[in-house]
Amino acid sequence: MTSPPPVPAGDARRLAAESLAAGDSTGWFERLYAESRAGTAEVPWDVPEPSAHLRALGLPPGGGRSALIVGCGPGRDAEHVAALGYRVTAFDISATAIDLARERHPGSTVDYVVADLLDPPAAWRAAYDLVVESNNVQALPPGIRAAAIATVGTFVAPGGTLIVLAAATTRLDSDGSGPPWPLTRAEIDAFATGDLSPVSVTRTPAPGTTLPTRWRAVFTRPSAGR
């Protein structure tokens, strides 16, 4: 079988390394999006299609229920979830990413917001029927990962669902440098904060390829009064 072409992660890794060396865990995201917009860098995850792993979960129609998309980038998953009938809020720490999302999806029903997962608006607590965390924690360094993981679950409303999609390994031909930095099973389990409990946690293999294996995890919070 032919190996897929390598993900062009060089710009992300260069900027991440510079940012982390300066003690800034997340500043490289804005720099990467801004350089990409200027045509001097490539954002490796910026593809038009929604996540194949999110689509594979086969979300039910939203029917007007609320959804929060964490670290939405230019909006590929937010638009997918909105098309299913959810009222979507999508946020990213990068102002340029949010500008790109708004520009690329004119007339979108998604509310795109600049916000920091590590300091989110208080009003988002227990406010969303569906929360999607896809590929973000894997791009964060160890010092802030536990806090990021603990915060994601706080957004889930009673009766709501949390979806976590993340790298379980990187490419087998990788030199081990990140981002991404794959999540351990213990980190996946740590998303079950408070009364959130796992519905399913699967590790999706890609045998015979150099593609990374992925976590697909679904959690729910009991309905109020139960």
Ligand SMILES: C[S@@+](CC[C@H](N)C(=O)[O-])C[C@H]1O[C@@H](n2cnc3c(N)ncnc32)[C@H](O)[C@@H]1O
């Ligand atoms: C690897 S990208 C994945 C983007 C998107 N989820 C996707 O799969 O296409 C990680 C995203 O998380 C955003 N991000 C990183 N740290 C964040 C934080 N503390 N709060 C909100 N967004 C953050 C980055 O700007 C970036 O858009």
